[in-house]
Amino acid sequence: MKYLRQVATIAVKDVRAELRTKEAINASLAFALMILLLFSYTFNPAQEMMREVSGGLLWIVFAFAGTLTLNRSFARELPNDCLDALIAAPIPGSALFLGKCFASFVLVLAVELVSLPVFGIFYNVHWTAQLPALFGVLLLGTWALTVIGTIFSALTVNIKLREVMLPMLTYPILMPALMAAMRLTTLLVTGQPIADDDMAWLKMLIGFDVIFTAVSLALVETVLVG
Amino acid sequence: MLASLFDASVWTALIAAAVAALASILFLRTRHFLYDSLALSATETGLVLIAGGIVAGAISGHAGAGLWWTWDARVTTALVGFLLYAPYLMLRRAIEEPTRRAASAAVVSIFAIFDLPVIALAVNWWLARRAAPVSVDAGWMILPLALLGAGFTWIRLRQEQRRRARDAERRTAQEI
Numbered sequence: 001m002k003y004l005r006q007v008a009t010i011a012v013k014d015v016r017a018e019l020r021t022k023e024a025i026n027a028s029l030a031f032a033l034m035i036l037l038l039f040s041y042t043f044n045p046a047q048e049m050m051r052e053v054s055g056g057l058l059w060i061v062f063a064f065a066g067t068l069t070l071n072r073s074f075a076r077e078l079p080n081d082c083l084d085a086l087i088a089a090p091i092p093g094s095a096l097f098l099g100k101c102f103a104s105f106v107l108v109l110a111v112e113l114v115s116l117p118v119f120g121i122f123y124n125v126h127w128t129a130q131l132p133a134l135f136g137v138l139l140l141g142t143w144a145l146t147v148i149g150t151i152f153s154a155l156t157v158n159i160k161l162r163e164v165m166l167p168m169l170t171y172p173i174l175m176p177a178l179m180a181a182m183r184l185t186t187l188l189v190t191g192q193p194i195a196d197d198d199m200a201w202l203k204m205l206i207g208f209d210v211i212f213t214a215v216s217l218a219l220v221e222t223v224l225v226g
Numbered sequence: 227m228l229a230s231l232f233d234a235s236v237w238t239a240l241i242a243a244a245v246a247a248l249a250s251i252l253f254l255r256t257r258h259f260l261y262d263s264l265a266l267s268a269t270e271t272g273l274v275l276i277a278g279g280i281v282a283g284a285i286s287g288h289a290g291a292g293l294w295w296t297w298d299a300r301v302t303t304a305l306v307g308f309l310l311y312a313p314y315l316m317l318r319r320a321i322e323e324p325t326r327r328a329a330s331a332a333v334v335s336i337f338a339i340f341d342l343p344v345i346a347l348a349v350n351w352w353l354a355r356r357a358a359p360v361s362v363d364a365g366w367m368i369l370p371l372a373l374l375g376a377g378f379t380w381i382r383l384r385q386e387q388r389r390r391a392r393d394a395e396r397r398t399a400q401e402i
Contacts, residue, residue, distance in 0.1 A: 155330050155333060155334070156317075158321075158326075159317075159320045159321060160320065161320050165313070165316065165317060165320060168313040168316060169313045169317065169334065172306060172309045172310040172313070172341075173310065173337055173338070173341050175306055175345060175348070176341070176344040176345050176347070176348035179348045179349075179352055180348065183352070200351065201351070204344065204347065204348060207344070208344060211340055211344070212337075212340070215336065215337060215340055219333050219336065219337075222254055222329055222332075222333060223329075223330070223333055226325060226326045226329050226330075
């Protein structure tokens with residue numbers, strides 16, 4: 001119980017700080033809408049082929065926009081040496097990590113939920129066809145994005161090139177999760193059921209979340225303290 | 227011939243990745259810099275081997291299908307593996323402080339080794355919809371490549387240890 005309260009305290013603090021300054025979420029949202037618009041120039045949005053690539057397009061947007069938010073996750077604590085204070089605080093490193101994870105999760109999810117209807121309108125896609133399942137894939141994919149993003153945000157926070165290093169490190173690791181999310185999203189958005197073959201992708205996405213949450217929790221003390 | 231060269235390089239690179247991950251775990255446990263040097267030299271060896279393997283795979287694709295890149299599942303997996311490990315070296319260059327550098331690099335290496343099987347599985351599933359993967363045996367080719375890899379790792383390990391000793395002396399000199 002005490003542990004959960006510590007996690008919640010960090011998460012609420014982060015979300016509150018972000019909602020007051022809006023430094024990451026505004027940039028992230030503007031960026032997401034910008035890419036959605038830019039993609040419409042690469043192919044004719046009215047074509048049927050558009051639906052085939054819709055899942056891929058959406059997750060590229062989410063991954064790019066999410067990185068902007070995740071970059072700030074630990075970098076936000078650098079001024080006034082707040083990060084040192086957080087590490088010295090009487091809470092386990094894993095609680096700090098999970099708190100930051102949940103905060104980023106909420107923020108990235110918010111950006112996604114705003115981009116989804118915009119995507120539906122711009123590209124004429126009936127994304128509401130299988131809403132509960134789509135929401136489930138969104139949650140799983142976003143958790144993969146945030147758990148990897150947060151741990152590497154902590155790893156790169158003291159590096160001069162951190163804005164460059166974070167995507168370099170996270171995208172190759174995220175590739176299986178993104179592939180699974182893209183495939184499942186394409187199916188759900190185009191109104192197809194998830195057949196037996198594609199259940200494997202769902203299992204992989206869940207497995208990815210479980211494995212990398214565990215690895216991150218095991219290594220978080222090393223990442224924070226060095 | 228080229229296809230089995232590709233196969234042998236990838237297998238040797240996989241061994242190098244496993245050695246690097248093991249050395250990284252040992253470094254985090256013991257904080258002995260020998261393990262950090264071993265992880266670095268094994269990763270460099272693996273990257274060189276896999277780069278050679280991708281080139282061999284592309285050439286063998288060109289010889290077979292007339293295309294340089296046929297989105298063969300195994301060559302594509304090798305490419306993702308290369309992209310997975312390349313930032314390891316970039317991260318090391320970006321961090322000055324030796325302990326911090328070694329610990330951060332070790333974390334990346336451990337994440338990467340857990341990701342490799344998932345990537346192989348995902349790329350296979352994804353590309354299986356276009357073309358069935360072709361299975362080639364590495365055969366005897368793996369032996370010379372494994373020897374080459376071990377030799378290269380050994381040389382880089384020695385270099386790395388000397389560089390570290392030199393850096394330590396330089397620091398002592400500066401303190402005086």
